[in-house]
Amino acid sequence: MADKDKIKDTLNLPRTSFSMKAKLAQREPELINRWEEIKLYEKILQERKNRPPFVLHDGPPYANGSIHLGTAMNKILKDFIVRSKNMQGFKALYVPGWDCHGLPIEIKVDQNLGEKKKSMSVIEIREECKKYALKYVEIQREQFKRLGVFATWDKPYLTMNPEYEGNIIRFLAAFFASGNIYKGKKPVYWCANCGTALAEAEIEYKDHESPSIFVKFPVISDLSVKYSELKGKKVSILIWTTTPWTIPANLAIAFHPDFEYAAFEAGGEVFIAAHRLIPVLAETLGFEKTRILATFPGKEMEGLKAKHPFIERESLFVLADYVTLDQGTGAVHTAPGHGYDDYLTGLKYKMDIYTPVDEEGKFVSEIEKYAGMNVFEANNVIVEDMENDGTLLKTENIVHSYPHCWRCKRPVIFRATAQWFISMDKSGLRKNSLEEIKKVQWIPSWGEERIKDMVEMRPDWCISRQRSWGVPIPSFYCRKCGAVLANEKIALHIADIFTREGTNSWFIKSAEELLPLDTKCTECGSNQFEKENNILDVWFESGASHSILGKREDLPWPADIYIEGHDQYRGWFNSSLLVGVAAKNKSPFKTCIIHGFVLDEKGRAMSKSLGNIIEPEEIVSRNGAEILRLWIAMLNYKEDARFGKETGQRLVDAYRKIRNTWRFILGNVYDFFPDKESIALKDMEMFDRWMLEKFARVGRKILKAYDEYEYHTVFHAAYNFFTVDLSSYYLDVLKDRLYCSGKNSKIRKSAQTALLSILKDTLILMAPILPFTTDEAWENMPGFRKKSESVHLELFPDFQEPRLEDVIFEEWEKLVPVREQVLKELEIAREERLIGNSLEAGVNLRVPASYMDLIRKYEAMLASLFIVSEVKVAEGSGDELEANIFRVKSEKCQRCWNYSSYVGESSAYPEFCKRCEDVVKEINN
Numbered sequence: 001m002a003d004k005d006k007i008k009d010t011l012n013l014p015r016t017s018f019s020m021k022a023k024l025a026q027r028e029p030e031l032i033n034r035w036e037e038i039k040l041y042e043k044i045l046q047e048r049k050n051r052p053p054f055v056l057h058d059g060p061p062y063a064n065g066s067i068h069l070g071t072a073m074n075k076i077l078k079d080f081i082v083r084s085k086n087m088q089g090f091k092a093l094y095v096p097g098w099d100c101h102g103l104p105i106e107i108k109v110d111q112n113l114g115e116k117k118k119s120m121s122v123i124e125i126r127e128e129c130k131k132y133a134l135k136y137v138e139i140q141r142e143q144f145k146r147l148g149v150f151a152t153w154d155k156p157y158l159t160m161n162p163e164y165e166g167n168i169i170r171f172l173a174a175f176f177a178s179g180n181i182y183k184g185k186k187p188v189y190w191c192a193n194c195g196t197a198l199a200e201a202e203i204e205y206k207d208h209e210s211p212s213i214f215v216k217f218p219v220i221s222d223l224s225v226k227y228s229e230l231k232g233k234k235v236s237i238l239i240w241t242t243t244p245w246t247i248p249a250n251l252a253i254a255f256h257p258d259f260e261y262a263a264f265e266a267g268g269e270v271f272i273a274a275h276r277l278i279p280v281l282a283e284t285l286g287f288e289k290t291r292i293l294a295t296f297p298g299k300e301m302e303g304l305k306a307k308h309p310f311i312e313r314e315s316l317f318v319l320a321d322y323v324t325l326d327q328g329t330g331a332v333h334t335a336p337g338h339g340y341d342d343y344l345t346g347l348k349y350k351m352d353i354y355t356p357v358d359e360e361g362k363f364v365s366e367i368e369k370y371a372g373m374n375v376f377e378a379n380n381v382i383v384e385d386m387e388n389d390g391t392l393l394k395t396e397n398i399v400h401s402y403p404h405c406w407r408c409k410r411p412v413i414f415r416a417t418a419q420w421f422i423s424m425d426k427s428g429l430r431k432n433s434l435e436e437i438k439k440v441q442w443i444p445s446w447g448e449e450r451i452k453d454m455v456e457m458r459p460d461w462c463i464s465r466q467r468s469w470g471v472p473i474p475s476f477y478c479r480k481c482g483a484v485l486a487n488e489k490i491a492l493h494i495a496d497i498f499t500r501e502g503t504n505s506w507f508i509k510s511a512e513e514l515l516p517l518d519t520k521c522t523e524c525g526s527n528q529f530e531k532e533n534n535i536l537d538v539w540f541e542s543g544a545s546h547s548i549l550g551k552r553e554d555l556p557w558p559a560d561i562y563i564e565g566h567d568q569y570r571g572w573f574n575s576s577l578l579v580g581v582a583a584k585n586k587s588p589f590k591t592c593i594i595h596g597f598v599l600d601e602k603g604r605a606m607s608k609s610l611g612n613i614i615e616p617e618e619i620v621s622r623n624g625a626e627i628l629r630l631w632i633a634m635l636n637y638k639e640d641a642r643f644g645k646e647t648g649q650r651l652v653d654a655y656r657k658i659r660n661t662w663r664f665i666l667g668n669v670y671d672f673f674p675d676k677e678s679i680a681l682k683d684m685e686m687f688d689r690w691m692l693e694k695f696a697r698v699g700r701k702i703l704k705a706y707d708e709y710e711y712h713t714v715f716h717a718a719y720n721f722f723t724v725d726l727s728s729y730y731l732d733v734l735k736d737r738l739y740c741s742g743k744n745s746k747i748r749k750s751a752q753t754a755l756l757s758i759l760k761d762t763l764i765l766m767a768p769i770l771p772f773t774t775d776e777a778w779e780n781m782p783g784f785r786k787k788s789e790s791v792h793l794e795l796f797p798d799f800q801e802p803r804l805e806d807v808i809f810e811e812w813e814k815l816v817p818v819r820e821q822v823l824k825e826l827e828i829a830r831e832e833r834l835i836g837n838s839l840e841a842g843v844n845l846r847v848p849a850s851y852m853d854l855i856r857k858y859e860a861m862l863a864s865l866f867i868v869s870e871v872k873v874a875e876g877s878g879d880e881l882e883a884n885i886f887r888v889k890s891e892k893c894q895r896c897w898n899y900s901s902y903v904g905e906s907s908a909y910p911e912f913c914k915r916c917e918d919v920v921k922e923i924n925n
Contacts, residue, residue, distance in 0.1 A: 014667025018780040024624020048091035057559035060097035063133040069598040072616040079149040083768035100133040100160035102538035106469040129469040166499030167547035173491035174583040178427040190415040191405040192361025196466040201571040208402030210242040214393040217306035227294040240328035245375035249335035255298035256323035274330025309391035337416035355416040420464035436587040443593040470535030472506040483523040543575025546588035563593040595637040601644030633715040672752040674784040688754035690812040693803035740896040829885040844884040846876035869899035
């Protein structure tokens with residue numbers, strides 16, 4: 001039987017239709033279509049109908065443009081959680097949502113409409129905004145589905161749906177009921193470009209260049225009454241600021257009550273500043289010589305006055321604890337209409353909250369010299385004017401961190417306007433929220449401190465916006481006396497209208513049609529009202545999204561998990577917490593998980609200007625969604641993650657190793673019928689039982705990692721098992737038994753039993769990470785009793801029962817380093833041209849006495865474990881095991897390629913070893 005083809009026909013070579021080439025970009029859409037055709041997600045939920053619910057509540061992405069890598073990361077992480085929870089035995093219903101209102105959409109629609117907008121009604125413009133949002137809801141929905149994300153895609157929640165809009169106002173009613181909402185004039189972040197107030201969550205800090213100026217305010221109070229040294233002197237207060245445009249709004253100068261101040265003479269003038277800062281000021285301002293005339297505590301300045309540098313107005317001296325000596329002069333220019341600390345000081349001293357700047361960021365007519373001028377453009381003009389009239393001592397441009405609008409990226413201003421606010425302290429909202437923060441599990445744990453700090457420090461929440469695409473604030477004004485009409489009853493009445501008719505009804509109906517019958521002004525009794533023209537902050541809208549929970553058994557309130565990027569500490573996490581605590585006295589989430597941002601390979605944020613953006617669609621169309629999912633599983637998602645072309649190639653290589661491992665196993669169980677051919681655990685080969693136990697221990701680690709949302713642990717534990725324990729050891733050793741043993745022999749069926757068990761369980765364990773590949777492999781796997789239609793209908797395996805006694809398992813573990821040492825020696829022998837294939841080798845093992853019993857016990861198996869043709873064992877004299885390689889002198893079996901002294905002895909099959917002769921005889925008979 002020397003014919004190689006005939007010999008090959010006697011071998012059990014692998015067969016499978018599970019291709020080596022994944023062709024994920026083509027195959028994945030086919031699988032998605034199949035899942036939709038068989039309604040797979042619905043079947044999963046139906047199978048889990050009597051299981052306990054688990055709710056991951058979706059933080060709604062904004063319906064404004066295609067998804068980016070950060071959005072893809074977020075949705076895939078959510079899919080990991082939902083899929084794994086379903087496979088853990090929960091009913092994990094995932095309802096996706098979209099944030100549909102707000103400024104970015106309205107601005108984009110404005111740009112698209114151009115001049116046409118001027119002839120359109122508010123309703124027509126809002127309808128255009130709605131169409132724009134729906135367009136991107138549909139685009140993003142398809143992009144998320146392409147990533148393999150399971151969800152109720154046909155029944156999402158949209159913040160612009162009438163029922164949702166009604167629920168927003170019902171939550172707002174809870175704030176009215178507690179007395180937390182008020183309208184007042186106070187400084188807020190204001191974007192002149194967008195024409196609206198902004199919340200803290202809508203601000204990002206970037207470098208900005210501003211004039212840094214030192215200005216003198218001439219004192220008009222008679223200081224000589226207290227300090228005789230100043231009699232007859234012209235004295236000025238020195239202030240420093242980086243916002244010259246706020247000088248026209250100056251009403252006061254603040255001193256710290258406990259700091260020591262000094263009047264000092266320099267350059268023929270007398271100035272007042274913090275005593276400690278005078279040497280620094282002298283150097284900065286170029287004073288060659290200074291002389292202290294008088295010193296005094298800051299508290300003695302209270303109530304005195306100075307003259308405004310260029311406006312006929314007095315500036316009051318006030319006291320404030322926020323004054324520092326870090327920079328400046330220790331005397332702080334105070335404009336109550338343009339700074340929060342300034343505002344509080346203004347209230348304390350009963351000042352006007354003066355704001356001479358309009359909604360376009362321009363000075364009003366009252367400031368004659370600069371009227372109509374944009375404040376940032378006015379900076380240099382004001383500086384130049386003060387320089388000309390002698391009130392400016394120094395100016396230079398500095399680059400510093402400055403607040404910018406998160407949407408248009410322009411610098412914002414702090415401007416006092418009449419806005420609606422939620423009080424953080426009036427009804428204990430801050431205190432109660434801080435208590436709830438302690439009850440939430442924060443992942444990572446430092447998240448608790450971060451959100452605590454933000455809630456502790458955040459000012460009252462400005463919830464009004466000066467736009468039209470959103471949910472109107474349900475408030476009215478008496479036409480006769482101007483009194484505000486806004487309360488819980490009115491809000492609940494409007495909520496019912498919005499639920500029935502949507503928020504367009506606010507712009508269609510009159511105030512009388514919107515209000516309950518016979519509504520009268522509580523101040524004057526009039527029944528004539530006007531509607532509020534502000535809408536709600538979109539953060540309140542998205543923060544109210546947990547209103548979709550608690551209406552059915554499988555979507556209980558509160559949610560088990562919220563998971564978003566770390567920017568949501570001051571965004572969605574924050575607003576959701578406040579709304580939940582105000583409306584239901586509890587956090588709307590039990591666990592809060594934070595993930596990082598996606599950066600390029602150099603650690604830079606991805607941006608169009610840098611040209612380093614990598615779109616998810618680019619990755620998916622080239623390599624498939626599995627590669628993107630694998631990347632997210634590999635990284636510690638709680639930190640910022642880098643992605644680039646080199647990363648993509650490494651991922652492809654890792655994926656290929658996993659796929660080819662499954663392909664090898666599938667190829668070797670093609671003729672295995674598990675229901676009738678499986679070998680009982682107790683009758684299996686010990687090597688197979690050892691690998692099953694080794695896998696069980698890895699499996700337990702993976703299940704624990706899923707439970708703790710540690711997906712990088714899932715990946716690395718599985719990947720190491722695939723590449724080290726399986727491919728480099730078990731499968732390598734097993735090839736001889738699988739290919740060359742009798743087709744139906746017990747030792748081959750033992751191997752196939754172990755392989756199918758490992759295949760089935762690894763596919764189930766990796767299904768949340770690699771849903772496409774695992775389902776494709778599952779389809780190619782041999783059928784067995786109760787095999788589900790899809791791997792995604794399965795539950796995670798149970799690894800509690802031991803596959804092998806601990807003592808025997810540890811014996812096999814001790815053989816691993818022995819094998820590794822032999823493999824190293826074989827490699828050296830190969831490099832020295834002593835051998836080519838390892839089967840040409842024999843091994844002389846010299847074993848220390850402490851190892852001898854173990855080696856003797858498994859001596860018969862050593863040749864197959866080392867993949868050599870012969871092993872000779874002798875006791876060594878030292879404490880270290882020695883492995884010496886020699887070239888075997890026997891002949892090579894032409895079927896299994898092992899070298900055996902039996903080759904040539906058989907008259908019928910002289911080219912075979914004894915094992916191969918017996919197998920071929922059985923085939924031929």
